[in-house]
């Protein structure tokens with residue numbers, strides 16, 4: 620079968636999420652915190668998910684967390700991802716309370732991934748504008 624790989628889709632950067640993507644380019648993982656009720660907020664939003672205040676600040680994450688849940692994609696991905704099979708899509712629960720990210724677990728055998736496995740962020744540069752935070756098994 621001769622499958623021509625399409626370019627991968629890239630995130631659309633909303634104006635309020637720009638600080639997140641700029642930091643990712645610099646190898647930093649940011650989330651927001653509400654200055655009124657102290658709730659951690661992720662994904663980037665214009666208002667607090669708890670009290671709807673727009674008094675949000677950006678905070679740097681340690682980049683450490685655990686796998687909350689995951690799946691190993693073995694077949695039928697969008698064609699741009701065929702070359703990556705098998706790959707892991709996971710929800711990573713970061714150390715910071717309430718912050719969870721949908722991402723990939725990389726730099727390991729996909730079948731070694733387990734729930735509650737410690738992971739740490741790595742950054743994958745796609746182009747000059749977009750760097751994707753992904754996660755790899757943490758060194759213990």
Ligand SMILES: [Zn+2]
Nearest residue numbers: 653656667670
């Ligand atoms: Zn709030």
